[in-house]
Amino acid sequence: MMTDKKKYIWIEYLIFVCAVSAFGLVTENTYYLQIMTFIGINTILGLGLNMLMGYTGQVSLGHAAFYGIGAYTTAILSGTYGINPWLALVCAVAAAVLIAFIVGLPTLRLSGYYLAMGTLGFGMIVNIAIREWADVTGGASGFVGIPVLEAGSLVFMAGAGYYFLVWAIVFVAMIICRRLLASRTGRALRAIHDGEKAAVAIGINTHFLKLEIFMFSAALGAVAGFLYAHFVLFISPESFGFMFSIKIVTMVVIGGMASVWGALLGAAVLTLLPEVLHGFAEYEMIIFGLILMVVMIFMPQGLTRGIMDMIRTARRARA
Amino acid sequence: MQEIVQYLFSGITTGAVYAVIAVGLSMLYSSTELINFAHGEFVMIGALAMVTLWVRLGLPLPLAVAGAVAAGCVLGLVFERLAIRTARNPEPITLIIITVGAGIFLKGAAMIVWGKDPFSMPSFSSHESIEIFGAALLPQSIWIVTAALVLAGGIHLFLKQTLTGKAMVACAVNKKAAWLSGIPSEKMGILAFGISAGCGAVAGIFIAPITMSSYDMGTILGLKGFCAAMIGGLGSLWGAFAGGLLLGILESLGAGLISSGLKDAIAFVLLLLILYIRPGGLFAAKEAKRF
Numbered sequence: 001m002m003t004d005k006k007k008y009i010w011i012e013y014l015i016f017v018c019a020v021s022a023f024g025l026v027t028e029n030t031y032y033l034q035i036m037t038f039i040g041i042n043t044i045l046g047l048g049l050n051m052l053m054g055y056t057g058q059v060s061l062g063h064a065a066f067y068g069i070g071a072y073t074t075a076i077l078s079g080t081y082g083i084n085p086w087l088a089l090v091c092a093v094a095a096a097v098l099i100a101f102i103v104g105l106p107t108l109r110l111s112g113y114y115l116a117m118g119t120l121g122f123g124m125i126v127n128i129a130i131r132e133w134a135d136v137t138g139g140a141s142g143f144v145g146i147p148v149l150e151a152g153s154l155v156f157m158a159g160a161g162y163y164f165l166v167w168a169i170v171f172v173a174m175i176i177c178r179r180l181l182a183s184r185t186g187r188a189l190r191a192i193h194d195g196e197k198a199a200v201a202i203g204i205n206t207h208f209l210k211l212e213i214f215m216f217s218a219a220l221g222a223v224a225g226f227l228y229a230h231f232v233l234f235i236s237p238e239s240f241g242f243m244f245s246i247k248i249v250t251m252v253v254i255g256g257m258a259s260v261w262g263a264l265l266g267a268a269v270l271t272l273l274p275e276v277l278h279g280f281a282e283y284e285m286i287i288f289g290l291i292l293m294v295v296m297i298f299m300p301q302g303l304t305r306g307i308m309d310m311i312r313t314a315r316r317a318r319a
Numbered sequence: 320m321q322e323i324v325q326y327l328f329s330g331i332t333t334g335a336v337y338a339v340i341a342v343g344l345s346m347l348y349s350s351t352e353l354i355n356f357a358h359g360e361f362v363m364i365g366a367l368a369m370v371t372l373w374v375r376l377g378l379p380l381p382l383a384v385a386g387a388v389a390a391g392c393v394l395g396l397v398f399e400r401l402a403i404r405t406a407r408n409p410e411p412i413t414l415i416i417i418t419v420g421a422g423i424f425l426k427g428a429a430m431i432v433w434g435k436d437p438f439s440m441p442s443f444s445s446h447e448s449i450e451i452f453g454a455a456l457l458p459q460s461i462w463i464v465t466a467a468l469v470l471a472g473g474i475h476l477f478l479k480q481t482l483t484g485k486a487m488v489a490c491a492v493n494k495k496a497a498w499l500s501g502i503p504s505e506k507m508g509i510l511a512f513g514i515s516a517g518c519g520a521v522a523g524i525f526i527a528p529i530t531m532s533s534y535d536m537g538t539i540l541g542l543k544g545f546c547a548a549m550i551g552g553l554g555s556l557w558g559a560f561a562g563g564l565l566l567g568i569l570e571s572l573g574a575g576l577i578s579s580g581l582k583d584a585i586a587f588v589l590l591l592l593i594l595y596i597r598p599g600g601l602f603a604a605k606e607a608k609r610f
Contacts, residue, residue, distance in 0.1 A: 059412055121594070128580075286428055
């Protein structure tokens with residue numbers, strides 16, 4: 001059983017790598033490559049939040065804060081102080097993890113709506129801090145002058161190069177998440193999701209574990225922020241506000257909670273949707289809101305599970 | 320002294336608006352255990368409907384106010400019927416996203432109806448401002464504070480004195496037990512939705528003359544309303560009211576004495592402090608659920 005499952009996972013990975021490479025090698029349209037790169041960055045965000053929300057059952061409405069901390073740390077260190085971007089990445093992740101630790105210590109003691117409110121408040125404060133600390137962050141008008149990523153003779157400019165960099169990191173992040181979930185920690189996380197008191201009763205240090213996974217998802221958020229900053233080369237506080245936090249939550253929920261592929265699907269849907277809806281100009285917001293509501297009303301388990309259920313009922317109807 | 324009084328006046332004015340928003344949220348939460356992330360959009364609808372009815376169509380003031388409140392209530396009821404009641408799996412996270420989606424939808428609809436430009440609106444009465452301790456008290460401020468007090472007092476009387484109100488309180492205490500004793504708890508939920516959306520619209524009507532109204536004004540007002548409701552204790556009427564006033568005063572003092580840029584942060588810092596130290600809110604008797 002176990003070996004079967006493992007083989008199955010390797011086939012999934014193989015299909016994933018082939019599909020991503022094929023797309024990157026065949027496509028020459030820079031617009032498509034750009035959209036795919038954004039999907040990759042959002043997938044990393046979704047994966048991180050999914051670990052916290054989908055598997056551990058802890059809602060966060062302030063996840064864009066870590067994305068912003070990652071982006072601004074690397075922007076300031078490499079842009080203003082000329083530090084090597086890869087070193088800045090380490091600093092960005094460290095900063096996000098440290099802040100997650102400090103904030104998570106009191107916040108993760110809350111539950112339900114109170115936790116949602118606490119993380120929302122944290123996200124708003126970080127966003128306001130970025131906007132008001134104008135000497136360092138450039139304030140509301142944004143930060144200009146983020147250097148391009150280089151590794152040896154490789155220069156990661158927008159296009160195929162950056163596409164492969166981002167998706168390689170997505171792949172690594174997926175494997176890490178999968179490995180973590182298959183471990184003892186993963187089972188403990190699911191125990192917290194199913195019943196926190198029961199988890200405590202069987203000897204799981206729930207508070208510490210929640211804190212750990214919060215820090216882990218913050219680290220993934222910072223990596224995504226780093227990739228975003230060096231991709232678009234100009235960042236402003238609006239990209240990391242409350243609405244973006246909601247968007248990450250929506251990615252996880254629409255894609256399907258507690259599913260690694262769900263994070264990918266959710267990120268793809270929520271990144272593509274605004275692009276498709278651009279054609280609708282001013283009706284964009286109405287349609288976006290409607291889709292959110294309809295999916296949640298009729299497929300509360302998310303698209304992954306919803307579509308699978310639909311296929312199953314269709315098959316049964318035919319039989 | 321004069322400055323401080325001036326800050327207090329403007330703080331109480333915005334605080335009363337926050338209070339009305341918070342009361343609406345709090346009412347809804349206590350009867351349905353739902354946090355409505357689209358609540359701020361009802362404030363926006365109230366403000367913009369008021370602009371249309373009073374300024375554009377030139378209806379008499381009481382009629383315009385009634386019309387704007389009715390618009391908010393009806394939208395709230397439609398939203399409850401179409402989106403909340405049809406949800407098969409009412410888990411908090413699902414409901415949060417449904418209300419967020421509704422908020423985006425309403426914002427988009429308002430953008431099409433009213434356009435992207437902000438509107439200004441004259442004061443309700445054209446009296447001169449009153450001077451107290453050298454600080455100017457605008458007549459609009461008196462309107463707002465009076466309206467907020469009347470509204471909260473009305474809801475208080477409704478909950479304590481009428482049978483329907485008492486039934487609603489019973490639902491808030493224990494939905495199942497209320498249902499067993501013959502109270503139509505479903506209907507009470509719908510009623511709470513209507514009142515809550517109406518409160519939002521009232522807040523919008525009164526904030527319209529003191530700020531610019533536009534389709535995207537709702538989100539931040541809704542969030543400030545949450546903060547106020549949490550500060551006072553989610554689910555408590557006068558707690559939410561006091562939380563709103565306190566938030567308004569602290570914001571105005573903070574903006575005046577420290578920095579206007581950090582004004583918006585005050586609400587959220589207070590929110591975090593309350594959550595960490597007294598998650599039940601400042602005025603709540605019992606400790607909120609906290610694992």
